Amino acid sequence: MEYRVLPRGGERISVLGLGSGSLTGTEEEMENVIRAAIQNGINYFDMAPSEQAPFYAYAKAFTGYREKIMTQMHFGAVYKSGKYGWTRNLSDIQEQFIWELNLLGTDYTDVGFVHCIDDRDDLEQVMSGGLWDYMKVLKAEGKIHHLGFSSHNPDTARRLLDTGLVDMMMFSINPAYDYQRGDYAIGKVAERARLYRECEQMGIGISVMKPFAGGQLLDAKTSLFKKALTHEQCFQYALDRPAVMTVLPGIRNMQDLDTALKYVTAAPEEKDYSIIGEFTPQDAEGICVYCNHCQPCPKGLDVGLINKYYDLALAGDEMAADHYRKLPLHADDCIKCGHCESRCPFHVKQESRMDEIAAYFNN
Template sequence: MEYRTLPHGGDRISTIGIGAGSLRESTSQEIKDIIDYGMENGINLIDTVMYDSSAAEPIAQALKGRQDEMNMQVHLGAVYPSGIYSRTRVLSKIKSGFEKELKKYGADYADIGIIHCVDEVNDFEKIMSDGLFDYARKLKQEGTIRYLGFSSHSPDICRLFIETGEVDIFMFSLNAAYDFEPSRGKLALSHERMELYRECEKRGIGITVMKPYGGGQLLNAKTSPFGRSMTIPQCIQYALDRPAVLSCLPGVRSRADLEDVLKYYSASGEERDYSFIGSLPHRDMQGTCIYCNHCQPCPSGIDIGAVNKYLDLEKAGDELAKDHYMKLSKNANDCTECGVCEENCPFHVDVRSRMKEARNCFEK
């Protein structure tokens, strides 16, 4: 196992962690075996967001008596009424939900407290004005969380949090599909995203990675926006090569999934190499949305990249995608089919058809 140091505090974090979102597909005993196997191989980070809370008890049983060996990343605002995931910004529900999360795992504190899923400016402003950020700050002062962070899919929101000067870490959707954009007929790393990573490195803010496989899309040539598949070692290496990244947290459904991820450490340099992306011609990407938002601004205020991303994640089987889509302030229902986005899109995506597909997918 390889480890990286969290600058604000010095804790060593395993470069691969466990995303618990799909553990419910295993039995209780299998979940305990997965946690045991991961810890035996040096994993010391787990993110606890999941579609339902059925995996929480076996995780707690697996960690009983050795929680100091595992860094728990717990989300403020992810709640489970009737055992099913939902996101809330109601402070009383956030407080009770966080307390229930700690109780579930038999813990007195969370190593990392994450303000959950912030993707829009008005949501960020609400968090700052309605007491959620103050509550998170208080938890850190009391030692109930050791590191304060947030999760987001938006570089702009990340910068707003970073400018507070009070965050230690954040969870970000990061992979090659999200990071590349069109440039001079080929694909190049997004300047905006690379500057974000460098700024985090400069300030000593760590990044934990969600969606390192793009919800599984990158592992399949038919669904990959590149028109060819990437391997797990390539995806992991890509993420770990970004400045400030501490750990990748792929979702695992089984011990076999975790074994596949851990093969990264025995993979050769050639097997990890992802340099083919930079040589892909622009024309190979025609008709494919890579969420670059060059289509903006939308006259209706829709974050077109976010709608497309959640649509693709939903189609790939991500069970949280619909909830995140439905909480966008503007979504496909607000599309007037004006076509301005299509005039701006460098890949000639049929955005209006994608908006119709999103409506049919999420509003059914």
């Protein structure tokens, strides 16, 4: 299992986490799935199931592992009826959080998320209705180690990032949504890409929901591109976005877990998602997404990193120029052989872009 380090805190997070929204079966079956996930190196768990039942399985499976795993609890997801419900009522949220801590036998959650905040009115309610203040108090008391939120909307997300208090964001990332296909494809191509870069610049980690667009991308009959992608391709796509720490596929049972874990040992060609270059919209053309499908560069340039540091520098990251200059080869080392442009699924004109990048950093 590969792990990535959360910039604010230093925790190591497995690149595959476990999404519990689809977890089903008997309590024993669910416990076995969760325990198998832990034993296979998964250490990041999203705590927003569709029913209350998985919490009891988590309580048993986490026994003896609490210091080795990370929980992502949602402030706004409640289970009074035994089924998932969504509320902004502060007393209900407080009651749910205390119940979860007591059931799991812990006194904190690693990440506390404002649950599903997608529009400005909802954001205003969260900020003025007491929920955000309550979560800040819990953070000060150590009952929340990191503040965060889940959203599908780049505009709303950016407003929460501007508080300066957020360490993590849960966002829907997959090639369909990023390239304006599907119900949750909120924001233009460039706007979504800019959000990911800003998170990286600010040291905010991203946990990814809906990596398969609700399963649609895995079947040609339902795919928003009319072509099926594999689990491995969807995972790799999300993990290649700036700031992404972990991807949280919805796991229903042991078979789903086994399927997800195949990513760990998959060959690079099995993870290659360059096929999406065949069906990206026109306004995605020419945008480098640092996928490195142009590699290997005959000269040895790390084309993806050169582009990333340039974009971060343009976004205001003062450290990006220093990172760029520490690279062994730079944009002005490009020999204009055309290899990268011939392989780029997004048809980026890298030769002229290398001239642009070199001019920027050499000034």
